[in-house]
Amino acid sequence: MEPLKTQPIPFGDSHEFHDIFASLYPRLVSYARRYGATYPEDIAQEAFVILMQRDSPVEHPTAYLYGTVRTLSLTERRPLKNQSISLEAVVEPGKGPDADEDLLSQEVRERMKALSPTFRETLWLFVVEDLSIRQISEILDIPEATVKTRIHRAKAHLRNQLNSSGGLHVLA
Amino acid sequence: MSWHDPARALEPESDTALRNELRGLLGMSRTPETSYFEAEPTPELIQLADELRREARRRNLTARKKSSWMLLAAALPFALVTAGMGAWGVSQKHKADQLAATVAHEEAEIRRMATALQPPPAAPAAARPLPVQAPTAKGQPAQTLLIGKAAPRNKAKELVIPVERSKEANPNAPQSVKSN
Numbered sequence: 405m406e407p408l409k410t411q412p413i414p415f416g417d418s419h420e421f422h423d424i425f426a427s428l429y430p431r432l433v434s435y436a437r438r439y440g441a442t443y444p445e446d447i448a449q450e451a452f453v454i455l456m457q458r459d460s461p462v463e464h465p466t467a468y469l470y471g472t473v474r475t476l477s478l479t480e481r482r483p484l485k486n487q488s489i490s491l492e493a494v495v496e497p498g499k500g501p502d503a504d505e506d507l508l509s510q511e512v513r514e515r516m517k518a519l520s521p522t523f524r525e526t527l528w529l530f531v532v533e534d535l536s537i538r539q540i541s542e543i544l545d546i547p548e549a550t551v552k553t554r555i556h557r558a559k560a561h562l563r564n565q566l567n568s569s570g571g572l573h574v575l576a
Numbered sequence: 577m578s579w580h581d582p583a584r585a586l587e588p589e590s591d592t593a594l595r596n597e598l599r600g601l602l603g604m605s606r607t608p609e610t611s612y613f614e615a616e617p618t619p620e621l622i623q624l625a626d627e628l629r630r631e632a633r634r635r636n637l638t639a640r641k642k643s644s645w646m647l648l649a650a651a652l653p654f655a656l657v658t659a660g661m662g663a664w665g666v667s668q669k670h671k672a673d674q675l676a677a678t679v680a681h682e683e684a685e686i687r688r689m690a691t692a693l694q695p696p697p698a699a700p701a702a703a704r705p706l707p708v709q710a711p712t713a714k715g716q717p718a719q720t721l722l723i724g725k726a727a728p729r730n731k732a733k734e735l736v737i738p739v740e741r742s743k744e745a746n747p748n749a750p751q752s753v754k755s756n
Contacts, residue, residue, distance in 0.1 A: 418626070425625035426617035449628055456632035511603045531598045536587045555594065562601040 425452070428466065431533060432473050438528070439477035447476045467539035470529070474543060518565055523558035530555055 429448055436444035451472040455465060462468045516524050529540045530551075537555075541548040617625075 421629065422617040422622045422625050425628075426621045429621060429624070449624070452625075452628045453632045453635065456629060457635050459636075509603065515602050527598065531595055531602065531604070534595075537591055555598070559594075559598055559601065562598070566601065 428469060432469060435470060435533070436473050436477045439474065441477040441480050443480075444477070447473055447480065450476060464539055464542055467535070467542040470533070470535070470539070471543040471545070515562060515565060519558055519561055523554050523561065526551055526554040527558040 429452070432448035432451060433444045436447040441447050451469050454472055455462070455468055516527065519527065526540060526544070529535045529543060530537070535543070537548050537551045540551045544551070
């Protein structure tokens with residue numbers, strides 16, 4: 405794919421914007437659903453509007469969109485936080501597994517579920533959403549080194565998991 | 577603004593290798609089925625994208641107008657109150673200055689009148705102490721008592737009052753009571 409041309413606001417030509425929107429919108433809806441958003445489509449659309457509404461351009465628009473969706477989804481669930489909902493419930497809410505069904509097989513979902521919510525979130529963005537470490541650090545608002553640490557720990561957990569079940573030998 | 581993300585394009589090979597390794601550990605295919613920016617926009621998605629674009633533009637315009645009007649509306653009462661307080665303060669200062677000038681003038685007038693009505697200073701002889709003849713007891717020379725300010729300064733001239741002790745009325749002497 406050719407690198408996209410740098411365009412000032414408003415967001416390049418219509419064709420480019422339609423292509424980007426078509427590829428990012430379903431991913432953002434799925435990402436919002438993972439956080440248990442009641443109206444994930446609305447949140448994804450709102451994230452696009454907020455990005456296009458900005459006067460100053462952002463360096464990484466994709467990371468900005470993911471970060472906005474994450475914030476809006478958590479804000480939507482904020483009233484429930486007072487009812488002592490754990491991080492597990494927020495990251496893996498009732499509707500969460502449904503969101504993964506279209507993208508991941510049952511086996512992958514089981515392996516992801518065995519990880520802690522913190523590692524799972526980082527691993528999801530890195531592997532499934534195909535985002536770079538720099539983008540993930542912007543989305544989660546943590547240093548890049550922390551992202552790398554989390555990914556490597558998740559990797560170690562997965563290895564242990566496979567060793568205990570003998571899966572690593574099968575892969576090898 | 578460009579949608580081209582340099583962070584994704586300039587990703588080091590080690591990160592790509594790590595991603596592929598994790599994909600393998602998770603049991604996913606090593607390469608994603610679809611590229612990140614490859615998707616066919618459907619007519620519904622195109623319509624939605626255009627609507628969102630219009631909404632962003634509309635919000636951008638209305639938000640700017642609203643913010644300036646809101647700023648003006650919020651600042652107006654404060655500006656009026658500040659101006660009113662300033663004018664009132666200036667008038668109060670003017671009044672206070674006038675009152676202070678009047679009071680100073682009246683005080684000067686009173687001082688001038690008091691100076692004019694003051695009696696002339698008394699003669700220096702009046703201040704001199706007058707010798708007073710002290711009452712003398714029988715058989716004693718007359719003592720001179722100095723009255724005035726100079727008297728206590730002159731320690732040599734002390735007031736001496738002669739007292740003749742009567743032998744009959746000695747309070748310390750034992751009294752004898754005659755018994756019948």
